[in-house]
Amino acid sequence: MRYSNRHLRVLTLAWFVFLLAGISARAQAPRYDLILKGGHVLDPANQVDAEMDVAISGGKIAAIEKDIPAADAGKVVDVRGLTVTPGLVDIHVHVSNGGAPLDWFEPSAVAHTPPFGVPADLFLTWGVTTAVDAGSSGADTFLGLKQSVIDHSKVRVMAFLNIVADGMNGGLEQVVDQMNVERCAATIQQYQPYIVGVKTAHYWTEKPWDEFHPPWAAVDRAVECGRRAHVPVMVDFWPRPPERSYDELILSKLRPGDIHTHVFAQQFPILLENGKLNPILLEARQRGVIFDVGHGGGSFWFRNAVPAVEQGFLPDSISTDAHLESIIGRAVTMINVMSKFLAMGVPLEEVVRRSTVNPAREINRPDLGTLSVGAPADIAVLDVLHGNFSYMDDGFARMNGNVELLDRMTIVGGRIVYDPSGLSMVEWRKAPKQYFTPPKHGADPPSRADKYPRQ
Numbered sequence: 262m263r264y265s266n267r268h269l270r271v272l273t274l275a276w277f278v279f280l281l282a283g284i285s286a287r288a289q290a291p292r293y294d295l296i297l298k299g300g301h302v303l304d305p306a307n308q309v310d311a312e313m314d315v316a317i318s319g320g321k322i323a324a325i326e327k328d329i330p331a332a333d334a335g336k337v338v339d340v341r342g343l344t345v346t347p348g349l350v351d352i353h354v355h356v357s358n359g360g361a362p363l364d365w366f367e368p369s370a371v372a373h374t375p376p377f378g379v380p381a382d383l384f385l386t387w388g389v390t391t392a393v394d395a396g397s398s399g400a401d402t403f404l405g406l407k408q409s410v411i412d413h414s415k416v417r418v419m420a421f422l423n424i425v426a427d428g429m430n431g432g433l434e435q436v437v438d439q440m441n442v443e444r445c446a447a448t449i450q451q452y453q454p455y456i457v458g459v460k461t462a463h464y465w466t467e468k469p470w471d472e473f474h475p476p477w478a479a480v481d482r483a484v485e486c487g488r489r490a491h492v493p494v495m496v497d498f499w500p501r502p503p504e505r506s507y508d509e510l511i512l513s514k515l516r517p518g519d520i521h522t523h524v525f526a527q528q529f530p531i532l533l534e535n536g537k538l539n540p541i542l543l544e545a546r547q548r549g550v551i552f553d554v555g556h557g558g559g560s561f562w563f564r565n566a567v568p569a570v571e572q573g574f575l576p577d578s579i580s581t582d583a584h585l586e587s588i589i590g591r592a593v594t595m596i597n598v599m600s601k602f603l604a605m606g607v608p609l610e611e612v613v614r615r616s617t618v619n620p621a622r623e624i625n626r627p628d629l630g631t632l633s634v635g636a637p638a639d640i641a642v643l644d645v646l647h648g649n650f651s652y653m654d655d656g657f658a659r660m661n662g663n664v665e666l667l668d669r670m671t672i673v674g675g676r677i678v679y680d681p682s683g684l685s686m687v688e689w690r691k692a693p694k695q696y697f698t699p700p701k702h703g704a705d706p707p708s709r710a711d712k713y714p715r716q
């Protein structure tokens with residue numbers, strides 16, 4: 262077919278109209294997807310502690326400035342009176358079928374162990390946007406964790422790999438042959454970036470030593486795997502001096518960057534008999550050993566934590582050791598554990614530092630736990646409540662205090678994934694027509710008040 266002049270004129274006109282429409286659409290497209298307006302931004306990684314607006318674009322932090330114009334965003338959320346922090350990073354959790362059964366020391370544990378891990382996306386309700394499973398799985402079982410949890414979660418899930426190939430939940434934690442350094446290191450290399458370190462736990466805590474159970478087998482092999490794979494080791498430990506002492510663990514066995522979790526558990530000599538802080542803690546810290554909370558259902562005692570904090574010894578990172586028993590029986594959540602440290606008098610900035618940038622660096626992910634421009638837009642919007650509150654520890658003792666954190670909103674990669682107070686939503690009477698329109702078939706059209714991505 263040949264075009265006549267008239268055809269060409271019409272086509273040219275159509276082309277110009279199309280071009281102009283494109284230009285004006287671009288001109289009208291907002292500069293940012295979302296602005297959180299008027300909150301108190303607390304970002305220890307960047308020394309920000311001030312009232313600021315946070316702008317998000319393409320899933321990343323685009324700007325942190327005072328008074329970003331509301332007209333620049335597709336959506337604006339008023340967060341005045343609330344504290345805006347990087348999404349919390351909890352480096353000791355158990356998800357899905359992982360986790361420590363109550364009878365974890367017994368080879369027969371698997372026979373009567375219900376799933377002990379927490380559904381991963383539950384962490385989003387605590388402001389946690391990165392959760393690290395601490396050794397629920399090993400070389401033989403990691404793929405199951407990846408396929409059943411990591412690949413499907415909204416929360417970012419990573420893992421410390423158990424030095425025991427079978428992991429934590431199959432009753433093989435006492436079998437030294439399971440602690441295969443080569444397979445551990447090869448699995449970590451195969452599944453980067455999901456595996457961030459090695460975990461050892463629960464090894465030979467009661468029974469007499471024998472030829473099949475050398476005192477340091479689990480720690481030595483975990484550290485050797487960490488050395489080969491160039492990742493840190495997280496240690497859950499039970500001192501049994503003189504053969505296996507806490508001093509030797511933190512002053513000799515652990516390398517700089519290795520992590521002692523459960524630091525305020527009942528079994529550690531945090532205080533000397535005169536009540537003073539045990540100087541080995543500072544000596545180990547000087548060496549670069551990291552101390553992590555790992556509260557859990559049996560690893561946090563006020564009698565250790567409060568005097569240590571009063572004497573200036575703060576853990577490097579705050580973590581929950583969340584599993585089904587600790588979140589129900591002990592009500593342990595990330596914001597609950599953080600609240601306990603606030604109640605001990607630790608400033609909010611230091612609590613947030615130990616729940617964001619510090620743990621992110623411990624797992625070699627400095628891009629997380631920060632609101633740096635260009636970083637993934639992982640954000641928690643916290644309410645710092647003041648009143649009469651109290652808190653429990655794992656020895657079933659209470660501490661009174663006057664502050665508690667509540668998570669009001671959680672954002673992962675720029676998506677609002679948790680907003681129970683509807684801070685980002687329109688008051689229902691003012692919702693657009695589509696909200697009031699019953700769908701004809703299925704969910705089409707969806708009866709929603711806006712289109713901001715929330716899934």
Ligand SMILES: [Zn+2]
Binds near residue numbers: 354355557582
């Ligand atoms: Zn644990």
